[in-house]
Amino acid sequence: MPHRTFFWFFFPSGLAMLLFIGLPIISSFFQSLHIEPEQILMEVEKCDPFGCKTETKVDIEATTKLQEEQPLGRFNGLGTYGDRNHLAFDEIKEAWTNSSSIAEFTDILLNLPFYKALLFTLTFCFTVTPPVVVLGFIVALSVNTITKSLKGPTIFGVILPMIVTPLIGSLVLFWMIDAKGILGSFIQFLFDDPNLSLKSSSQLTWITLIIYGIWHNTPFAFVVFYAALQTVPQDPIEAAIIDGASRYERVRHIVIPHLYPVATFIILICLMDNFRVLEPIIGFAAEGVAQSLSWMIYNDLRSENKMLFGSAGATSMLTIIGVAILLTPVLIRTWREFRTER
Amino acid sequence: MKKLLIALLFTFVSTSAYAGGHSPCGVTDGSIKILANEFTTYRIFMDEVKSCAGPSADFSVTHSVDHNKLQVAALSANPAEFSAKLVTNGSITTLMNDNLIRPLNDLVAKYGSALQDNQKIVIDGKIYAIAFMANAQHLWYRESILNDLGIAVPSTYEEVIAAAEKIKASGKMANPYAGAFKSGWNLGQEFVNMYLGHGGDFFKAGTAEVSVNNAKGVAALNMLKRLTEVSNPDFLTQDTNAVKEEWESGNVALMHIWNSGAASLLDDEGDQAIKADTRLAPSPSVGGGSKPATTLWWDGFGIATNTSDENAEASFRALLGAATSTEMANANPNATIWLIDGYSPGDTAGPVVDAANRGATPYPSLPYMSLLHGALSTELVEFLQGNESAEKALADVEAAYVAKATEQGFL
Numbered sequence A: 001m002p003h004r005t006f007f008w009f010f011f012p013s014g015l016a017m018l019l020f021i022g023l024p025i026i027s028s029f030f031q032s033l034h035i036e037p038e039q040i041l042m043e044v045e046k047c048d049p050f051g052c053k054t055e056t057k058v059d060i061e062a063t064t065k066l067q068e069e070q071p072l073g074r075f076n077g078l079g080t081y082g083d084r085n086h087l088a089f090d091e092i093k094e095a096w097t098n099s100s101s102i103a104e105f106t107d108i109l110l111n112l113p114f115y116k117a118l119l120f121t122l123t124f125c126f127t128v129t130p131p132v133v134v135l136g137f138i139v140a141l142s143v144n145t146i147t148k149s150l151k152g153p154t155i156f157g158v159i160l161p162m163i164v165t166p167l168i169g170s171l172v173l174f175w176m177i178d179a180k181g182i183l184g185s186f187i188q189f190l191f192d193d194p195n196l197s198l199k200s201s202s203q204l205t206w207i208t209l210i211i212y213g214i215w216h217n218t219p220f221a222f223v224v225f226y227a228a229l230q231t232v233p234q235d236p237i238e239a240a241i242i243d244g245a246s247r248y249e250r251v252r253h254i255v256i257p258h259l260y261p262v263a264t265f266i267i268l269i270c271l272m273d274n275f276r277v278l279e280p281i282i283g284f285a286a287e288g289v290a291q292s293l294s295w296m297i298y299n300d301l302r303s304e305n306k307m308l309f310g311s312a313g314a315t316s317m318l319t320i321i322g323v324a325i326l327l328t329p330v331l332i333r334t335w336r337e338f339r340t341e342r
Numbered sequence B: 001m002k003k004l005l006i007a008l009l010f011t012f013v014s015t016s017a018y019a020g021g022h023s024p025c026g027v028t029d030g031s032i033k034i035l036a037n038e039f040t041t042y043r044i045f046m047d048e049v050k051s052c053a054g055p056s057a058d059f060s061v062t063h064s065v066d067h068n069k070l071q072v073a074a075l076s077a078n079p080a081e082f083s084a085k086l087v088t089n090g091s092i093t094t095l096m097n098d099n100l101i102r103p104l105n106d107l108v109a110k111y112g113s114a115l116q117d118n119q120k121i122v123i124d125g126k127i128y129a130i131a132f133m134a135n136a137q138h139l140w141y142r143e144s145i146l147n148d149l150g151i152a153v154p155s156t157y158e159e160v161i162a163a164a165e166k167i168k169a170s171g172k173m174a175n176p177y178a179g180a181f182k183s184g185w186n187l188g189q190e191f192v193n194m195y196l197g198h199g200g201d202f203f204k205a206g207t208a209e210v211s212v213n214n215a216k217g218v219a220a221l222n223m224l225k226r227l228t229e230v231s232n233p234d235f236l237t238q239d240t241n242a243v244k245e246e247w248e249s250g251n252v253a254l255m256h257i258w259n260s261g262a263a264s265l266l267d268d269e270g271d272q273a274i275k276a277d278t279r280l281a282p283s284p285s286v287g288g289g290s291k292p293a294t295t296l297w298w299d300g301f302g303i304a305t306n307t308s309d310e311n312a313e314a315s316f317r318a319l320l321g322a323a324t325s326t327e328m329a330n331a332n333p334n335a336t337i338w339l340i341d342g343y344s345p346g347d348t349a350g351p352v353v354d355a356a357n358r359g360a361t362p363y364p365s366l367p368y369m370s371l372l373h374g375a376l377s378t379e380l381v382e383f384l385q386g387n388e389s390a391e392k393a394l395a396d397v398e399a400a401y402v403a404k405a406t407e408q409g410f411l
Helices: A003-032 A060-069 A089-098 A102-109 A113-145 A148-163 A166-176 A182-191 A202-229 A234-242 A247-275 A279-283 A293-301 A309-341 B002-017 B040-053 B067-076 B092-097 B105-114 B143-148 B157-170 B185-197 B215-229 B240-248 B259-265 B272-277 B309-323 B326-331 B347-357 B369-379 B390-408
Strands: A041-048 A051-058 B031-036 B058-063 B084-088 B120-123 B126-142 B177-179 B254-258 B278-281 B295-303
Touching: A003 A309, A051 B092, A089 A102, A113 A148, A113 A202, A113 A247, A113 A293, A113 A309, A148 A202, A166 A182, A166 A202, A166 A279, A202 A247, A202 A279, A234 A247, A247 A309, A279 A293, A293 A309, A309 B390, B031 B040, B031 B067, B031 B309, B040 B058, B040 B126, B040 B259, B040 B309, B040 B326, B067 B084, B067 B092, B084 B092, B084 B309, B092 B126, B092 B295, B092 B369, B105 B126, B105 B309, B126 B143, B126 B259, B126 B309, B126 B347, B143 B272, B157 B177, B157 B215, B157 B254, B177 B240, B185 B215, B185 B295, B185 B369, B215 B390, B240 B254, B240 B259, B254 B259, B259 B278, B259 B347, B272 B278, B278 B347, B295 B309, B295 B347, B369 B390
Parallel strands: B031 B058, B031 B084, B177 B254
Antiparallel strands: A041 A051, A041 B120, B084 B295, B120 B126, B126 B254, B126 B278, B126 B295
16 A cells, blocks of 8 residues: 555544544643642631531632642642552652561552552453453354354354443342352352352452453454454365364364464453453442552542542553553564564 | 402412412423432432422432542533532532532522521531431341340440340341441441541541541451451442342341431331331440440532522522422431421431430531541451451551542642
């Protein structure tokens, strides 16, 4: 394709990306460098059904004036990035000097909100993605072999988890795994323990979330693999059959090498998606034991008080950096393959 | 002759309705959009608001348990997404901080002749909200179960735990106690109750400097821990509505939830045997203190700053009509404690009045309290799961609060 054609072809989506992704990122970055202006407090008399008393309140006029002078807030540089609710440099330094063992240091580190969230996010990413790729591939292979008349309904059934909105899907499962729900009581029966509850311990909640993640993401891998399977050349397969290769050998030596680039693509998208996990945490009411980076952003903007734009902006930037780091190895690899193919 | 009679009757009715200044009901101009919490009493109140607004009004209400999470974003927009918000002494502070609700003095002067003085929430000489009900968390128990086992109604949390352990040992119930321990606002509120019950102060007097990491804080946390040990193991996922369901399913014999829960627990739906066995008791004290470990709340409404004067007036009129409706209050005497003139309290009012008499404090309405409540919401979970000491959990709460309060400009 000539460069000129490519440019005009790409221009509309490039413009949309710049407007709706690029500019908001830049804006979040600027916001993350600022904190709210100082709140001016005053003592006032306050009366309610329980009586009158003197209480502290924000002096709205004075504070509004300050806000108008500095609409972005006070410049804080990278201060928000380093505070306790984010990278927590001071706390880590202190923990490093004061802790006697690596285990103690890790304990302190993983008690800090950002690192706690990072641990869950990474665990979720790396335990969900591989099974999704493997399962998606197996399901695609199986669906590919069934008779034509059954294919349609089967495909619909298989991609159902992806069609169901994540929040709804997780809520439905949340009720099913309740101690009195169908899955919850079955598990109690299976392990013969009437007090077993999937919601009560952090480990079991993590496992539930991960299983949900696999259930929800597998259809995506399936769809891509299934489409790619249609492009596998028939000649080498027929040749292999004549040579007496078993089904396993044909898959291992012809199909898998053919689908390899597709698998890289699926891994890339899955890692990126899973790094931003949020809905299942809300749906499973798992905020207490499993927090992700996205959940931290959500919580900063949706807690009971004024929205913490600076804090949310900083976490967003760190998430973007996280995604970039995560994808680098895969991207480098793809680039190398691209070069060698040339 | 007949026509004349009807005309006369009509005049009579309309003059009596207009007797007390302008009548608030029958709104025709402006739109009314209300954001409110989700529980039965609010539903009753909103039905009255809707009927007051009249059939020709542009009326809508959004009930959500996440109302407090939505309020700032929804009311900051200009024009705001909602023209009015049902507020409490907990949520009004956040809206006041950002100047998101407007003074109501003019509207009260025009329409508010039926209001009682204690319904007006006056801050620095201006009316910012109109209260219509009072609420508090207190103890609920199943009479037959306590009687069968010879347990007296607990008046302290130490007795609550002893009673719960006895019920557990008897094999009647596996998890006899329930409280709203869902991680998030509910869990924070449980700590607020228990800490105030121990006589604690959240802040150093007159400053935004937090101080909860002390002996009282540790005692409060340990008491919560002991309560969760006699609760359903899923306690971290149960909010008030989930606890009410547990109660109605007969899984719980003791619980500490809102007085307004009576509206759904004592209605004609659900297991009537459990309803007949449900009793209300004062909120227990704790740690040898005399104050009950609970907080007093008022519920009322505020009108958005960022909405047109026309919408503000329409919303105010409809809400005021309900907030002064003696008929609604007396038709639902047990739904809550109405602050409305002419209301005669039902049988369920006792525990809230008792809490007020025994010196329970209203929920603190300090501008930085919601930040502390937010920190409590997330940082106490690990302690309750047994992964962290009480001191460590409270130190985490303080550190999380300091980071947030610094960013918000309070420190």
